[in-house]
Amino acid sequence: MNKVIEKTTIIGKRVTKLDAPDKATARTRYINDLVLPRMLYAKILRTDRVHAKILSIDTSGARALAGVHAVITASDAPDGKIGVLRDNPPLKGDKVRCIRDEIAAVAADTEEICDAALRLIKVEYEDLPTVFDCTEALSEGAPIIDEDRPDNIAMQQYFEHGDIGSAEDDSDFVVEGEYNVHYVTHCNMGVSCSLADYDMDGRVTIYTQTQYPFNVKMDIAPSLGAHPGDVRIIQPPIGGAFGSKLDVYPYEPICAILAKKTRRPVKLIFSREEEFVASPTRQPVEFNIRAGMKKDGTLTFRDVDCLLNNGGYTSWGATTPYVSMRTVTSHYTVPNVRYRARAVYTNNPFAGSFRGYGNVQATWAIETHMDRMAEVAGLDPIAFRIKNANYPGEITPQAANLGRVDHVGCILQAADKSDFLDKWHDCKARQAENTRYKRGIGIATSLHNAGGAKIHKSDGCGTMLKMDDYARVTVITGASEIGQGSDTVIAQFVAEELGVPMRDITIINNDSATSPWDVGVHASRTTYIAGNSAKRVARKARERILRAAASYSNVMMENLDLRAGYVVQADDGVVIMPLDKILRQMHFAGEDAELVMETDYYEPPSEPEDENHVGDMSAAYSHAAHVAEIVVDTKLGTIKVEKVWSAQDVGRVVNLTGLEGQIEGGIAFGLGYALSEDLKIVEGKVANPSFRDYHVMTAPQIPEFDLTFLETDDGEGPAGAKGIAELPTIVIAPAIGNALYNATGIRIHHPPMTPEKVARAIAESNAAQDNAKGRTDERG
Numbered sequence: 001m002n003k004v005i006e007k008t009t010i011i012g013k014r015v016t017k018l019d020a021p022d023k024a025t026a027r028t029r030y031i032n033d034l035v036l037p038r039m040l041y042a043k044i045l046r047t048d049r050v051h052a053k054i055l056s057i058d059t060s061g062a063r064a065l066a067g068v069h070a071v072i073t074a075s076d077a078p079d080g081k082i083g084v085l086r087d088n089p090p091l092k093g094d095k096v097r098c099i100r101d102e103i104a105a106v107a108a109d110t111e112e113i114c115d116a117a118l119r120l121i122k123v124e125y126e127d128l129p130t131v132f133d134c135t136e137a138l139s140e141g142a143p144i145i146d147e148d149r150p151d152n153i154a155m156q157q158y159f160e161h162g163d164i165g166s167a168e169d170d171s172d173f174v175v176e177g178e179y180n181v182h183y184v185t186h187c188n189m190g191v192s193c194s195l196a197d198y199d200m201d202g203r204v205t206i207y208t209q210t211q212y213p214f215n216v217k218m219d220i221a222p223s224l225g226a227h228p229g230d231v232r233i234i235q236p237p238i239g240g241a242f243g244s245k246l247d248v249y250p251y252e253p254i255c256a257i258l259a260k261k262t263r264r265p266v267k268l269i270f271s272r273e274e275e276f277v278a279s280p281t282r283q284p285v286e287f288n289i290r291a292g293m294k295k296d297g298t299l300t301f302r303d304v305d306c307l308l309n310n311g312g313y314t315s316w317g318a319t320t321p322y323v324s325m326r327t328v329t330s331h332y333t334v335p336n337v338r339y340r341a342r343a344v345y346t347n348n349p350f351a352g353s354f355r356g357y358g359n360v361q362a363t364w365a366i367e368t369h370m371d372r373m374a375e376v377a378g379l380d381p382i383a384f385r386i387k388n389a390n391y392p393g394e395i396t397p398q399a400a401n402l403g404r405v406d407h408v409g410c411i412l413q414a415a416d417k418s419d420f421l422d423k424w425h426d427c428k429a430r431q432a433e434n435t436r437y438k439r440g441i442g443i444a445t446s447l448h449n450a451g452g453a454k455i456h457k458s459d460g461c462g463t464m465l466k467m468d469d470y471a472r473v474t475v476i477t478g479a480s481e482i483g484q485g486s487d488t489v490i491a492q493f494v495a496e497e498l499g500v501p502m503r504d505i506t507i508i509n510n511d512s513a514t515s516p517w518d519v520g521v522h523a524s525r526t527t528y529i530a531g532n533s534a535k536r537v538a539r540k541a542r543e544r545i546l547r548a549a550a551s552y553s554n555v556m557m558e559n560l561d562l563r564a565g566y567v568v569q570a571d572d573g574v575v576i577m578p579l580d581k582i583l584r585q586m587h588f589a590g591e592d593a594e595l596v597m598e599t600d601y602y603e604p605p606s607e608p609e610d611e612n613h614v615g616d617m618s619a620a621y622s623h624a625a626h627v628a629e630i631v632v633d634t635k636l637g638t639i640k641v642e643k644v645w646s647a648q649d650v651g652r653v654v655n656l657t658g659l660e661g662q663i664e665g666g667i668a669f670g671l672g673y674a675l676s677e678d679l680k681i682v683e684g685k686v687a688n689p690s691f692r693d694y695h696v697m698t699a700p701q702i703p704e705f706d707l708t709f710l711e712t713d714d715g716e717g718p719a720g721a722k723g724i725a726e727l728p729t730i731v732i733a734p735a736i737g738n739a740l741y742n743a744t745g746i747r748i749h750h751p752p753m754t755p756e757k758v759a760r761a762i763a764e765s766n767a768a769q770d771n772a773k774g775r776t777d778e779r780g
Helices: 021-024 060-064 113-120 136-137 164-169 213-224 251-262 272-279 319-328 359-377 381-387 407-417 420-429 484-496 528-554 581-589 656-675 729-742 755-779
Strands: 040-046 054-057 068-072 100-110 122-127 153-161 175-183 192-197 206-209 231-234 266-269 285-293 299-311 337-343 435-450 462-469 475-476 505-508 559-561 566-569 573-580 599-604 621-633 639-647 706-711
Touching: 040 113, 040 251, 040 272, 054 100, 060 068, 060 113, 068 251, 068 475, 100 113, 113 213, 113 251, 136 213, 136 299, 136 337, 136 475, 136 656, 153 319, 164 285, 164 299, 175 251, 192 251, 206 213, 206 251, 206 639, 213 251, 251 266, 285 359, 319 337, 319 359, 319 435, 359 381, 359 435, 359 729, 381 407, 381 420, 381 435, 407 420, 407 435, 407 621, 407 706, 420 729, 435 729, 462 484, 462 528, 475 484, 475 528, 475 729, 475 755, 484 528, 528 559, 528 566, 528 573, 528 581, 528 639, 566 581, 566 599, 573 581, 621 729, 639 656, 639 729, 729 755
Parallel strands: 040 266, 206 231, 299 337, 475 505, 639 706
Antiparallel strands: 040 100, 054 122, 068 100, 153 337, 175 285, 192 206, 192 266, 285 299, 435 621, 462 475, 462 599, 559 566, 566 573, 621 639
16 A cells, blocks of 8 residues: 655644754853964953043053053054944044944963053043933033034934824824833843954954854945945854844954964953943933823824934944834824934943834833823723724835734734733722732733835845755755744744755855855844745755656646655655655756756835835734733832733744743733843943843743744745744833823823832822821811
């Protein structure tokens, strides 16, 4: 009897991450573990001032120290600068503008010698006036941070759609609010590290934890005085990124300059304290919002002005308004919108990219404001949101086609599963009770790009695929694996098309010299874009194999399928021949021989914004709704999040285990943003550069999760999937803030909602109520 293989699918199943066994058994070798022959170690001397002229740098003592091979300052470096505006020289020679500034660097035989050498470098400064507040930095006579921008504005964006004035005149209610969001940092387990090695022809190989290896070649080359083609980027396994590696930072060119000077490999690795001080942060923003509505709660306009604290230099944090703007203009149906953003130079540390990329900040402001508006309209939070929800196929003011979204479905699923309305009404009724512990429930939603974001000339990804004579598959992808599980998802798409087991697929993606181009890991793009490229290249290989199998078997190609390592009849699954056999027949066919090797480059059907910020910049969009149920200790001010219900439009589940991990991890990020994480910047200096004083969420603080995945089957996404990784971080914080209000009647407009802040707000509210009661009693 002929063997029969039933058709199955690996899409939507639970699949173990390909790198999980090696990571779990400590076989993975991170960049910290990497040692090259004759390798030196490097360290950076940073300033102790936040704004000062550099009068002199004396490195003679460090150069004379035994074991020191090189000491460099700005005079040893090319003139090229780094950063989004090319305003950040890797080594500072004229003046310092923030506490991170790099004055000199040392390469030596050991880290201990480096430390000793740094202590021998003498720097003389002349202090300059400082400014840390955005409004003050914009005022007349403020200290100028960057002489090329005397107004202290690094970047600014403006967008207007409709008629704000008429819309306000037609509004029955106008609600105003100010929301200031704070500094937080990434807290990667792996600290920043780079290793550089020049060959005899002057080409440099840089081992680094970047999220965008191909753009790094272009961005770092000017600071090295090199041609981008002579820069090779290798990505060792990455111990966490979350956006922090989406730029070139001074330590990377400094490491390479030292390697060139010594003609030996050089490794530069941060201490944990240095990671807190010198790595990028989430962008702090001051929002001022005015929004109007009709008596029935229909939104009429939204007007937002925001100031971004740019710090001393410009990294990707200053560009987050491109995403914040989308939230302001497109989250909920708002017919008239205006948005203005200015990134302002100060003497604070500068911000970079961070998971959620501007939408974490914007959603905190918008969803807190929406809750306030619902109360003014006399509607419950669910009814108000559904009345104004986005709808499938909606074209937003910025011309985004939302496509197959399910905003209402997310709201209803989260509300129904949490029994939201009954709990919300009950907690509200109990606000006035004189009890220590109060319960509350809150909801928030958000909209985010789920198919990349065309902020570069291309948002595409390339893939190369090769099959050997034993049906083993090698996939070389431009997509970077930074712990998010993209290798596993790519392998799933390939396995699905070629009918081979996951264990027979090898993913290669860590070397810019061998991998095809990709724009990098950001914007919830990798599953969507790299997945499409992988699926398409596998389909090309499949067609080649089935064409050959048809000629050998005399069965029409359209009647064949690949399943479990065999060529089978598509209708009944009867095996025709093993897959490896047909591959060998194809290979060893003399002059007619062919190898199964294919390439593909997928460019999503998105478009860049024009000069007016109009354009459908993502290939897909998605919503999520979170409900948080909390208990507040009104005496201590602590908030315990007991349970979180998450409903997210994912397009299609690809790897259920990986999807759950991304949602749970993203919510954990958002919990820290909401409740505990606060990088304290005091007069430009980091006051809490340690895990002892910077409080990330720990396992005992993580609540119970109830996760719902809405499958809307995106037409363009691979197998209908959308990007999912950023939304869970974006939504949870305002849900907790709204729950706090439901429990206590207290709103915190400036996260995190720490015990001190909550207790103080409750005490002030109680005092105000007592005073009001006393005045009433006196009049009575």
